[in-house]
Amino acid sequence: MTHDSADTDGATDETHTDTISEYEAQLNAVLEDIDETPADESDVSLELPTLGLNRRDFMKAGAAAGVMGSLAGCTSLAGSTNSGSENTPHSSSGDVPSHIVPPGEHDEYYGFWSGGHSGDIRIYGLPSMRELTRIPVFNPEQAKGYGFDKKTSDMLEEAGDYTWGDSHHPSLSETDGKYDGEYLYVNDKAHGRVARVNLTYFETDAITNVPNVQSVHGCCIQSPDTEYVFANSEFRTPLPNDGRDINNPDKYVSLFTALDPESMEVLWQVEVDGNLDILDTDKDGRWAIASAYNDEEGVEIEEMTKNDRDFVKAFDVPAIQKAVDAGNYKEVNGVPVVDGTKSSSLNKGDNPIVRYIPTPKSPHCVEVEPNGKYAMVAGKLSPTVSIIDIEKLGSASDPKDTIVGQPKLGLGPLHTTYDGRGHAYTSLFIDSQVVKWDIETAVNSPKKSEDAILGKIDVHYNPGHIQAIQAMSTEPTGDWLVVLNKLSKDRFLPVGPIYPDNDQLLYIGNDKDNETGGMELVSDHPVYPEPHDAIFASKDKISPAKTWDAADYEGEKEYVKESNSRVERIDDETVEVYTSVKRSEYGLRDFTVKQGDEVTLTATNVEGSQDIVHGIAIPEHNVHLALAPQDTRQATFTADKPGVYWVYCTYFCSALHLEMRSRMIVEPRE
Numbered sequence: 001m002t003h004d005s006a007d008t009d010g011a012t013d014e015t016h017t018d019t020i021s022e023y024e025a026q027l028n029a030v031l032e033d034i035d036e037t038p039a040d041e042s043d044v045s046l047e048l049p050t051l052g053l054n055r056r057d058f059m060k061a062g063a064a065a066g067v068m069g070s071l072a073g074c075t076s077l078a079g080s081t082n083s084g085s086e087n088t089p090h091s092s093s094g095d096v097p098s099h100i101v102p103p104g105e106h107d108e109y110y111g112f113w114s115g116g117h118s119g120d121i122r123i124y125g126l127p128s129m130r131e132l133t134r135i136p137v138f139n140p141e142q143a144k145g146y147g148f149d150k151k152t153s154d155m156l157e158e159a160g161d162y163t164w165g166d167s168h169h170p171s172l173s174e175t176d177g178k179y180d181g182e183y184l185y186v187n188d189k190a191h192g193r194v195a196r197v198n199l200t201y202f203e204t205d206a207i208t209n210v211p212n213v214q215s216v217h218g219c220c221i222q223s224p225d226t227e228y229v230f231a232n233s234e235f236r237t238p239l240p241n242d243g244r245d246i247n248n249p250d251k252y253v254s255l256f257t258a259l260d261p262e263s264m265e266v267l268w269q270v271e272v273d274g275n276l277d278i279l280d281t282d283k284d285g286r287w288a289i290a291s292a293y294n295d296e297e298g299v300e301i302e303e304m305t306k307n308d309r310d311f312v313k314a315f316d317v318p319a320i321q322k323a324v325d326a327g328n329y330k331e332v333n334g335v336p337v338v339d340g341t342k343s344s345s346l347n348k349g350d351n352p353i354v355r356y357i358p359t360p361k362s363p364h365c366v367e368v369e370p371n372g373k374y375a376m377v378a379g380k381l382s383p384t385v386s387i388i389d390i391e392k393l394g395s396a397s398d399p400k401d402t403i404v405g406q407p408k409l410g411l412g413p414l415h416t417t418y419d420g421r422g423h424a425y426t427s428l429f430i431d432s433q434v435v436k437w438d439i440e441t442a443v444n445s446p447k448k449s450e451d452a453i454l455g456k457i458d459v460h461y462n463p464g465h466i467q468a469i470q471a472m473s474t475e476p477t478g479d480w481l482v483v484l485n486k487l488s489k490d491r492f493l494p495v496g497p498i499y500p501d502n503d504q505l506l507y508i509g510n511d512k513d514n515e516t517g518g519m520e521l522v523s524d525h526p527v528y529p530e531p532h533d534a535i536f537a538s539k540d541k542i543s544p545a546k547t548w549d550a551a552d553y554e555g556e557k558e559y560v561k562e563s564n565s566r567v568e569r570i571d572d573e574t575v576e577v578y579t580s581v582k583r584s585e586y587g588l589r590d591f592t593v594k595q596g597d598e599v600t601l602t603a604t605n606v607e608g609s610q611d612i613v614h615g616i617a618i619p620e621h622n623v624h625l626a627l628a629p630q631d632t633r634q635a636t637f638t639a640d641k642p643g644v645y646w647v648y649c650t651y652f653c654s655a656l657h658l659e660m661r662s663r664m665i666v667e668p669r670e
């Protein structure tokens, strides 16, 4: 090896030590600030006498623990300092139903995972946690031919022509507060986009590149009837971002955006103060509630975390729609932008369009519980969750009074989910735990009390979202819960320096008076980077098609029968090729075009049987179509070089799959 190990490792060790102390100092500085009781807002201040971070607490902050592991050159160090296993109760009670689904049997639930910066949506079965398929959304993906056929490549191109995205928050369409199995919507944090997945075909069918924003983070449908899709822009930018105000960060804005769930067009936007983060709605079609950080409107971390509180924004949707209908907006890049900043005239008086609710320090999530009574806002840099009484949003004269409870739960609360029995479950990122707590007890206890806590369980490690079955709808089932842990460290065989995440399945169906409140850890699942959130629906809510219905694309694309397979020359440089596809032959066993022709290929899989998928690969021309039964796809390419090009089927479809080929002959142009 040419690697100079002594020198390099020495330098690296020093870097690691610096990194650890820097991170420690940064986190301490941020958390220490919470101790300072602000002069005016004593109601929202936090006194945390017990929050002196000791070494163990610090080690729980995962990034640093990982660094410690490699510093010692010993992967087990991270495990031994932070395994938590010494006090993890095991599933030994015998009253947890099996999570194992026998061969040939089906899971009870669908799980839709966001793929994070993989850009996709992944479908799992629960409780087995078997990955069933992936739906490419923001990422061109060859196995399903996504981004290779005309429809999907045009769609990706029109949505900005990026080759990746960062999907975080999948949201299922609802009718009457229940999942209706029609669509799933998801954000792209990277490029400020919102996509829709059609749940009949399990395929992305629309992507909207939202104007005036750089990043969409929070994203959800409006309960109970999916009248809107909402999207929070996270990063503040000048409006419009065209070179103006580049050196005036106080003029940057974030926008709350409403889209039409059918047309996927942007309807309007609302400008607010501070960064917007996560989003959820009430169950009555009035309030959309967004967490937020950086109300300091800083551009560097020290500025962003300076104040002891930030403002949750509650958007009065009908009031905003009224302002838009009345023409009370400015138009920016074709979109009506309503002024929802604190100083806006629309926020004066008794019926502000946006309520600014002071909550402790950089709150991260908002999750409305299934009854629609409360919205939980997790503290992130505060050890509390703030409980907002949704009914009070419209009536309280002081927005502060909408906060009716603030249990102290542990370090780094990020996300909350529900079992439908009055309990909430909150992930504790820094503590690497899930805490179960009683909602009404929290409301009836003094702020910062721990009385509502029913139990805690160690998870591995550093959980972000947690989600229980159907907890985002009005019908939680209260049996299974998934914890999406950001780090896996010692839990799996090592696979190189980029680790899988660890999604853990918990059973929450037994309420018990024990250390964990009855939560039981059932299984670990390594996942490819990096899911953020998931949403689960009972199997009877989703009815995927088994084959395509050609009527669904009639008038857009020809259904090419075997008898109609043909080559049509349109002009001297344009050729259309039509072929049927079935086991084990293409309607055209060969076809001839001329060098330089622009070729548009249209192909139909004429099979009627389920699961007989064929591919069409023309490798040198970067063509790959995946054709489900009864589907038709198109691809356009240039036949730039003369020669013989084998076209082959990529899906192993029959005993004669290898023989399933065609020949494209490209004649030299004289």
Ligand code: K7E
Residues within 6 Å of the ligand: 168, 169, 217, 278, 364, 414, 415, 464, 465, 532, 533
């Ligand atoms: Cu908490 Cu994007 Cu929902 Cu990740 S976000 S964790």
Ligand code: CUA
Residues within 6 Å of the ligand: 582, 583, 584, 613, 614, 615, 649, 650, 651, 652, 653, 654, 657, 658, 660
């Ligand atoms: Cu068709 Cu292989």
